[in-house]
Amino acid sequence: MNKPLRRVSVFCILLILALLAWVTWLQGAKAATFSDDPHNPRVSIAKYANPLGNILVGGQPVTGSTATDGTLKYQRTYKNGPLYAPVTGFSSQIFGSNQLESLYGDLLDGSDSRLQNPGDALTRQRPKGGDVATTIDAKVQQAGYKALGGKSGAAVALDPATGKILGMVSTPSYDPGKFAGSGSGDQKAWKDLSGNKAHPEINRALRQPLPPGSTFKLVVAAAALENGLYSSVDEATDSPDPYTLPNTRTVLKNESASAPCKNATIRTALQYSCNTVFAKMAADLGQDKVRAQAEKFGFNNGKLDTPVRAGKSLYPQGMDKPQTALSGIGQFDDTATPLQMAMVSSAIANGGDLQTPQMVDKLTDGGGNTLQEYEPKKYGKAVSRRTAEQLQSSMETVVNEGTGSNAKIDGLTVGGKTGTAQHGVNNEGTPYAWFVSYAKDGKGHQVAVAVMVEDSDAARSEISGGGLAAPVAKAMMKAALS
Incomplete structure (x- = not known):
């Protein structure tokens, strides 16, 4: 073979080797990248080639699938979509998925490796999708x-003994079935949802931390008892009325001038x-001790998964003494989700032991x-158990003799704490109404509930945790222990 021909042959062999290496790299190292790319139409075609597995509440599916005439053969359907949207999330042929629909997408569409058997590999068929059983009580x-009705707000109910989420409501809500397909109607429904100023797409129960107002006083009371500032809930405190914030001339007053708040x-x-x-209690304790107590209840944890990631509830750092005092009444820069405040009430009800909130009970295969x-x-x-019991006794006084009377339930022991949090500069916005509570039936059954009402049609003078949020908590506690 002459020299020029040999050079051409070597060059061609190198091209072939380069092509084989490129194909091997694409099919090996990059295969997962392409298969997971949401812009790859084959991903959606495979996902919706068969009915999806279901999300279950009380063993019954609250999701389904229906056949279509398009390339994507099936689309997701929802039963009582607005009721369960904060739990399920959505699965859309165009707009992707979120929450449980996303986190367990591989299980629901049958691509989870745990669903496969040798026969599936030979036939190259995807197994039937599995199911996700939730802890929700219908x-x-x-x-x-x-x-909650027409109010804007959220509520969370927990089983204190297990951490199971029994209820998770967010209003206003949306129907994920309206944009589950790929037609023009689905696109319009998505556009309408995205442009809705009430933001029904936000999961207010998990993802919207707001000032907790007076419900945060439970955390401060816990810190005072745990750190020995006061020996019991029946010991007189050193508390003037009114109270001048430290190092300022700002005077803090109580809502009711006739309330017996002095000492x-x-x-x-x-x-x-x-x-x-x-306010004075928080200032006396100092921000570090209050923060340490808040974090034991779950504040400042940005990685709380239910398995859906919860928004971070915040007890701030770097405050001066006046700011620390205001933080003691759930204001300044304090924020909390309804889930977080349900955790506070749950730990108190459970003798001081806090269980991690969880929304999924088990995963099953197609069979x-x-x-x-x-x-x-x-x-x-x-x-400690002693502190928990002291706070339980005080919360029961709030319901039986104080601002939480709207949460009373015949035959049940109920404890609670109301809260009305300021909103906006100089409280110009509509205040947030809060209520945190627990109920026990005397047979070992219990439930903890937190409710936040962000907006309602009530007159400003009628907005209070006891008036707006307590009845919601009462309804959920009664349903849980009926």
């Missing part, structure tokens, strides 16, 4: 949704929601066989 969910006990201060007592079961997981020890 009665609790429906009670909360109905009670009040913690029990009385919770009963009448005395700002002066808890109903269990693939994974989720056991209760302890978050930590929030307070």
Whole structure:
């Protein structure tokens, strides 16, 4: 072979080797990248080639699939879509998915490796999708949704002993079935949802931290008892009325001038929601001790998964003494989600032990066989049993003799704390109404609930945690323990 021909042959061989290496790299190292690319139409074609598995509430599916005439053969359907949207999230042929629909997408569409067997590999067929069984109690969910009605707000109900989320409501809500397909109607529904100023797409129960107002006084009371500032909820505090914020001339007053807040006990201060007592208490403790207590309840944790990631509830750092005092009444830069405040109430109801909130009970394959079961997981020890019992006693006084009377339920022991948080500069916005609570039936059954009403048609003078939020909590607690 002459020299020029040999050079051409070597060059061609190098091109072939380069092509083989390129193909190998594409099919090996880059295969997962291409298969997971949402812009790859084959991904959606495969996902919707068969009916999806379902998300279950009380063993019954709240999702489904229906056949279409398009390339994507099936699309997602929802039963009582607005009721369960905060739980399921959405699965759309155009706009992707979120929440449980996204987190367990591989299981639901059958591509999870745990669903496959040797026969599937030979036939190159995708197995039937599996199911996601939630911890939601349909009665609790429906009670909360109905009670919130036309209000903008959210509510969370927990089983204190296990951390199971029994109800998670967010209003206004949306119907994920309206944009599950790929038609023009689906696109319009998505556009309408995205442009809705009420933001029904936000999961207010998990993802919208707001000032917790006076419900945060439970955290400050816990810090005072745990750090020995006061020995019991019935010991008189050193609390002037009114109270001048440290190093300022700003005078803090209580909502009711006639409330017995001067040197009040913690029990009385919770009963009448005395700002002066808890502002001074926070200042006396100092921000570090209050923050340490708040973090034991779950504040400042940006990685709380239910498995849906919850928004971070904040107790701030770097405050001066006046700001620390205001933080003690749930103002300044304090923020909390309804889930976070339900965790506070849950830990108190459960003797100080806080369980990690969880919304999924188990995963099953297409035949109903269990693939994974989720056991209760302890978050930590929030307070001692003695402190928990002291706070329980005080919260029951709030319901039986104080601002939480709207949460009373015949035959049940109920404890609670109201809160009305300021909103906007100089409180120009509509205040947020809060209520945190628990109920026990005397047979070992219990439930903890937190409710936040962001907006309603009530007159400003009528906005209060006891008036707007407590009835919602009552409805959910009654449904859980009926």
